[in-house]
Amino acid sequence: MEFNATLIGEMIAFAILIWFCVHFIWPHITKAIEERQLKIAEGLNAAERAHAELKEADNKVAAEIKQARQQAAEIIDRAQQQANQILDKARADAVSEINRLKAVAQDDIASMAQRAREDLRERVGALAVQGASKIVQREIDPAAHRALLDQLATEI
Numbered sequence: 001m002e003f004n005a006t007l008i009g010e011m012i013a014f015a016i017l018i019w020f021c022v023h024f025i026w027p028h029i030t031k032a033i034e035e036r037q038l039k040i041a042e043g044l045n046a047a048e049r050a051h052a053e054l055k056e057a058d059n060k061v062a063a064e065i066k067q068a069r070q071q072a073a074e075i076i077d078r079a080q081q082q083a084n085q086i087l088d089k090a091r092a093d094a095v096s097e098i099n100r101l102k103a104v105a106q107d108d109i110a111s112m113a114q115r116a117r118e119d120l121r122e123r124v125g126a127l128a129v130q131g132a133s134k135i136v137q138r139e140i141d142p143a144a145h146r147a148l149l150d151q152l153a154t155e156i
Contacts, residue, residue, distance in 0.1 A: 131148060
């Protein structure tokens with residue numbers, strides 16, 4: 001291989017090109033690469049943070065749903081207890097009303113029975129007086145007396 005001026009000129013031109021690239025082009029390229037690497041790293045970090053936040057949000061949602069279900073169950077239990085209390089109170093009120101109406105009805109029946117007895121006594125007394133007056137008016141005859149008693153018994 002021969003060293004001639006062309007080869008030396010090419011070597012000098014290549015050296016100048018390398019120096020120019022190293023001082024003026026390479027810093028821009030490395031700067032762009034580093035910025036791109038930082039953006040990619042930030043993007044990956046943001047994706048990891050978003051993934052962690054999503055997991056945390058999922059956990060919070062699950063906890064909220066669990067708490068809401070518990071509260072709903074408590075509300076349902078309280079409503080059921082209130083309904084049972086209302087039913088028990090209504091039953092107790094109905095029983096006391098039935099007992100009160102039964103007592104009133106028994107009092108009415110007793111007073112009606114007493115009035116009927118008094119009315120019957122008055123009628124029996126009146127019939128006895130009528131029978132006695134008829135017996136006294138007629139002469140004492142056993143056959144007439146028996147007929148009169150039979151008639152009185154049928155009237156009673």
